[in-house]
Amino acid sequence: MERTVAGLGYDLVDIERVGRGLLRVTIDRIPGQAYPVEGEFITVEDCETVTRQLQYVLEVENVDYERLEVSSPGLDRPLRRAADYERFSGQEIELTLRQPFQGRKHWKGVLNKAEGEGWCLVFQDGKAEQVLAFSLDEVRESRLVPVVDFKGRRGRKAGTEPGVDGGLER
Numbered sequence: 001m002e003r004t005v006a007g008l009g010y011d012l013v014d015i016e017r018v019g020r021g022l023l024r025v026t027i028d029r030i031p032g033q034a035y036p037v038e039g040e041f042i043t044v045e046d047c048e049t050v051t052r053q054l055q056y057v058l059e060v061e062n063v064d065y066e067r068l069e070v071s072s073p074g075l076d077r078p079l080r081r082a083a084d085y086e087r088f089s090g091q092e093i094e095l096t097l098r099q100p101f102q103g104r105k106h107w108k109g110v111l112n113k114a115e116g117e118g119w120c121l122v123f124q125d126g127k128a129e130q131v132l133a134f135s136l137d138e139v140r141e142s143r144l145v146p147v148v149d150f151k152g153r154r155g156r157k158a159g160t161e162p163g164v165d166g167g168l169e170r
Helices: 002-007 044-060 082-087
Strands: 010-018 022-029 067-071 092-101 104-113 119-125 128-134 139-144
Touching: 002 010, 002 044, 022 044, 044 067, 082 104, 092 128
Parallel strands: 022 067
Antiparallel strands: 010 022, 092 104, 092 139, 104 119, 119 128
């Protein structure tokens, strides 16, 4: 399945078998790749393209499933592989360790590559900036912290539409 998704120009984020025969496949766009619909986020058209191809492949490979769901990873995209950590280095993540460190398993901060091997999380602890070094083997789960940007709504006067004279403040 990974070869099929990669062959279509997408990143396979996750495959999950859920109850009642549901096969859930999560895909993401690869930065720098050209897609029919521009943008950095997965579109309905992307999901449709991958669904059609996977339906064919799953039938040929005789995979038992009742329903196939192809979707985007969402704003809180999980990080699973070293390539994910590399791609999202410099962004804020939530990290859950397998074993507690200083009495905590849950950490939130900016992901960075550590010197040598491994990764580090830079976070504010009170007034000082702290660094938590970790390896991927120590991670139970990590996800991007969603960034919601409402710039398109900011500055609009009530009762006006964008593009109409006076619709946007400057």
